Amino acid sequence: NPNADEIHGFKCYPSVRDVPDEIDVAIIAVPSKIVPEVMEDCAKKGVKGVVIVSSGFSEEGEKGAEIERKVIDIARRSGILIFGPNTTGIMNTETGFITSFAPLRRIKKGNISIVAQTGLFLGVMMEMIASHNPGIGFSKLVGMGNKIDVQDHEVLNYLISDKDTKVIGMYVEGFRNGRAFFEVAKKSEKPIVIFKSGRSEYGKKAAMSHTASLGGRDEIFSAVCKQANLIRVFSFDELLNVSKALAMQPLPSGKRVAVIHYTGSGCVQAADAVYFSGLKLAELSEKTKKRIREVTPEWHQVNNPLDIWPMVEYYGMKPYNVSTEAMLEDENVDSIVVAVWCSAIWKGYMPEFDKLKEFKKPIYFVAEGPRDEVHTLRMEYENNGFPVFPNVITAIEVLGKVTKYSARKNRSF
Amino acid sequence: NPNADEIHGFKCYPSVRDVPDEIDVAIIAVPSKIVPEVMEDCAKKGVKGVVIVSSGFSEEGEKGAEIERKVIDIARRSGILIFGPNTTGIMNTETGFITSFAPLRRIKKGNISIVAQTGLFLGVMMEMIASHNPGIGFSKLVGMGNKIDVQDHEVLNYLISDKDTKVIGMYVEGFRNGRAFFEVAKKSEKPIVIFKSGRSEYGKKAAMSHTASLGGRDEIFSAVCKQANLIRVFSFDELLNVSKALAMQPLPSGKRVAVIHYTGSGCVQAADAVYFSGLKLAELSEKTKKRIREVTPEWHQVNNPLDIWPMVEYYGMKPYNVSTEAMLEDENVDSIVVAVWCSAIWKGYMPEFDKLKEFKKPIYFVAEGPRDEVHTLRMEYENNGFPVFPNVITAIEVLGKVTKYSARKNRSF
Structure with a gap:
């Protein structure tokens, strides 16, 4: 800065050339018309790379494009690498x-x-x-x-x-x-x-x-x-x-998804999302169903997607653990999506994260509820390595894209 | 409740029939198999309508369907209206x-x-x-x-x-x-x-x-x-x-949208969203452009979508007011979308809401930034009657659906 000796306690020089040390990277944040001049200084100083923050180049018309051509020319001559312009780098x-x-x-x-x-x-x-x-x-x-x-x-x-x-x-x-x-x-x-x-x-x-x-x-x-x-x-x-x-999360090794949701309506939405995302609803094995039935009121059906709330009302948190683990163990299941409701009264399901990691299958969570409670729960889950999405449709659409990528990458399923 | 005289300070009766007053609406929240019995009591008591909260009807298979038929039969005989079952009403x-x-x-x-x-x-x-x-x-x-x-x-x-x-x-x-x-x-x-x-x-x-x-x-x-x-x-x-x-907001009377965004990237995304939502980018009149140019640095272009940030850097909040009002007054513009960034340092643009209402054109806002600041801003805007969306693509997709509805309803544009 030619007009100051010091800014915020940092020493200033009138030009890059006056800096005594070697310079690896310079950040250029002056009006675009002065950039060529600063670039010339950088070239003389032997700067290796620059980030040009300034805008006002070819995005603003012919005048800017002319300045841009000058800048490129200096870079070519001097071997300086440029990030930008028009970027914070x-x-x-x-x-x-x-x-x-x-x-x-x-x-x-x-x-x-x-x-x-x-x-x-x-x-x-x-x-x-x-x-x-x-x-x-x-x-x-x-x-x-x-x-x-x-x-x-x-x-x-x-x-x-x-x-x-x-x-x-x-x-x-x-x-x-x-x-x-x-x-x-x-x-x-x-x-x-x-x-x-x-x-x-x-x-x-x-x-x-x-x-x-x-x-x-x-x-x-x-x-x-x-x-x-x-x-x-x-x-x-x-x-x-x-x-x-x-x-x-790990990549899924197939298209078969199991879903747990805390409402019947969420199960219907999830089923549609599975279909439209090109995934399949996993056919749960008899062994899995049997394990889940142990924490299910006798009048309630065990399906995939699984409407877990009636089970939670009867058995508390246990059905979340039992169902999640049973589904992850099931060889008909490639990935699972688990939706949790949390609120000021009901703090939501807090899984044993380390145990879930042992299954090496992708697990995506959904958290819904008031904003503060959802935020707290999401932080806890994501800091433990499990992604949380705002609703079941979004979670399944993401899983659909990831599954398609995995299938192409491995030329399989 | 046949087992209690009082719950949470409220008097209980063994059956609906024992309630001394007339009953307009009864909320039935007992296991499904007891619902027919309670319905019979309601019929005898002359209850006009019921909300059946219980689940366990035809959604749970043949047993539930049989209970359901009994309940319908009682309703038909007695003229009771039913909401549900399987609903909170x-x-x-x-x-x-x-x-x-x-x-x-x-x-x-x-x-x-x-x-x-x-x-x-x-x-x-x-x-x-x-x-x-x-x-x-x-x-x-x-x-x-x-x-x-x-x-x-x-x-x-x-x-x-x-x-x-x-x-x-x-x-x-x-x-x-x-x-x-x-x-x-x-x-x-x-x-x-x-x-x-x-x-x-x-x-x-x-x-x-x-x-x-x-x-x-x-x-x-x-x-x-x-x-x-x-x-x-x-x-x-x-x-x-x-x-x-x-x-x-009022219904738009045409497809021509003007967009203000606080970033160039948002402008590109908005332009795509306008196209894919079946809307048109308004051609701003010369008068409008002239007014906006008065609060624009000379090197920056006035386009629609309008990248307003370079203008804010030079002229503070004024470009938001000037551009919004100029666009609303422009007869080539049917609706506008205005994106605002807020943060702990930069509190965001706070319009004069009453003035904006005078134009009688739909105005949708977008607020982005840290969660608390965005929440505060959204509350302020929405309590003043202006909807806020989480990003410009969502705002324009909503406007697209509303505009299509308006066109069909008025058999026009």
């Missing part, structure tokens, strides 16, 4: 490295990495996730912005071999090199969950003025998703829900 | 009449009435709504249960002429008299929002064991929705979102 929870200017809450370390073509992710979205879903853990968060230099496939390539990343989530408005992305995505052994906007004519126009992205044809992107076994989602909520399911 | 917020045994939070009086084939609605769902959306107001809540006597079309007929009901929401697993329902629904001047489960083979089987409902063919139900201009939804969340939009 990178966060790495393992090393504590962060380029975002947004005030962020503490984010849990974990095995989900996100690549997003929007600064939003490192600001508002992370703030929302940290507050609504503090049990979800992240490893790398990468804001791509206008992508004038570093591209999706390069970041993807890094994350595929990153030992701390188990699941890759992506938000994309357009690809600069779709072929390269396809080739890298295809070889990934890790699940890639992708939310692409800019799908319609309206959306493409909006993407052009947001990140100067060329949207491409949506049918082609659909085909790419199928061939590269990408998990396509249609909102940030879904991106997070599918990612956390994959991060926390 | 009725709630009327105007008179304070309630038959539910569930401990309920205070529910706001309002103009939405709900008919639901599940006791859940008067218990868990109402508890959830009261906690998550305290700004939504209800008039009548009707739990139908197995519908062995009173049918959907009869309740619908009542609500259509009920002066306190503006919007009717329904959850249905099956109809006993579909033709009668169709005839009544068709003549409704009020919007009917309907969530029908039991759509698939799986769902139909589950509905049979929940409320002994015959599901019918889903294609036929789709045709009914179209012909009777019912607003079909696919989850409880959507049922509530569409109902509150209709209850709080």
Whole structure:
């Protein structure tokens, strides 16, 4: 900063060139028209990479595009790598490295990495996730912005071999090199969950003025998703829900689902959702049914989905434990979804998490009730490694996407 | 209660026949096999209507079906009207009449009435709504249960002429008299929002064991929705979102939407959602654009959707007020969606609600941010009559359904 010696106790220099130490990464947050000048300084100083936070490039028309061309030219000449412009950049929870200017809450370390073509992710979205879903853990968060230099496939390539990343989530408005992305995505052994906007004519126009992205044809992107076994989602909520399911639970080895719900209406909704998600309702074995009948009033039927409330009214919490474990042991069952109601009076079912993990089958939970009680329960479950969804339809739709991915990956069921 | 003189300070009688006063409505909550006996007592006592809370009827197989036939027979002979069985019955917020045994939070009086084939609605769902959306107001809540006597079309007929009901929401697993329902629904001047489960083979089987409902063919139900201009939804969340939009805001008189979002990414998502919801992005008039440009940094473009954040960074809250009002005044705009971010630091945009009402065009808001701040903002907005949705895609999907309803109702646009 040429106008200050010190800001918030940090020493300032008039130019990057005046900094005495070596610089690995510079964060450039000056008006776009000054960016070329700062880039020249960085080149002279031998900076290896920059994150350009500023907007006002090709997304804002011809003037901005001209500045962009200058910036690319300097980068090519000097070998500087650029993230952005128009992004808040990178966060790495393992090393504590962060380029975002947004005030962020503490984010849990974990095995989900996100690549997003929007600064939003490192600001508002992370703030929302940290507050609504503090049990979800992240490893790398990468804001791509206008992508004038570093591209999706390069970041993807890094994350595929990153030992701390188990699941890759992506938000994309357009690809600069779709072929390269396809080739890298295809070889990934890790699940890639992708939310692409800019799908319609309206959306493409909006993407052009947001990140100067060329949207491409949506049918082609659909085909790419199928061939590269990408998990396509249609909102940030879904991106997070599918990612956390994959991060926390094993993959299902078949399509047969068992469902426990605390209401009959939830059972009907669940049954529809199983059907429309391309899953199957498991036929419970006689042994399983027999075990469940021991905690069932004689007038009530044992079905899948299982309406558990009449059982809870007679036998308290026990039917939840018995039914969950009996279903997990049943070889006709590949995965289960368990819906719990909690309230100020009824605190909800609290399973023995370690025991549930022994079955090595995916278990998804649903929690419904007043907002504070649901939040408390969700934190407890998710901190113990079990994903919680807001309703049974959502949970089953997520399971459907994960199951389809698993089937393709293993070329089976 | 034949075994007690007093429970919780209330006098008990061995039988209904021993009650000295006249009885309008009896709530029957005894095991199903005793229900016929209690019904006989009610008949002798001259009770006009009963709500049978007990389950264990035809939804549980042949034994239950036999009890059910006995109960119907007594009702026919005695002229008693039956709600249920297998329901918690009725709630009327105007008179304070309630038959539910569930401990309920205070529910706001309002103009939405709900008919639901599940006791859940008067218990868990109402508890959830009261906690998550305290700004939504209800008039009548009707739990139908197995519908062995009173049918959907009869309740619908009542609500259509009920002066306190503006919007009717329904959850249905099956109809006993579909033709009668169709005839009544068709003549409704009020919007009917309907969530029908039991759509698939799986769902139909589950509905049979929940409320002994015959599901019918889903294609036929789709045709009914179209012909009777019912607003079909696919989850409880959507049922509530569409109902509150209709209850709080006027109907749009055209398809042209203007959107304000606090991020570029939100603008792209909104543009896609407008397209896929069958709406149109409004072409803002030159006058409108000129007004908005006065609160826009010179390098930033004025588009629809409008990315407002660069404007807020330069001009504070003013761009929200200017843009919202300019768009509402624009005769090319039929409705608007405004997305707000709030956080501990940035409390979010607080409009002048009375002024916004003067435009008589639908305004839907979106609030995103940490859970407590979003909750506070949502309460403030919804208590002032403006619906708030969790993200821009949801808001626009709701607007799409409402707009389609409006077009059909007015045989226009």
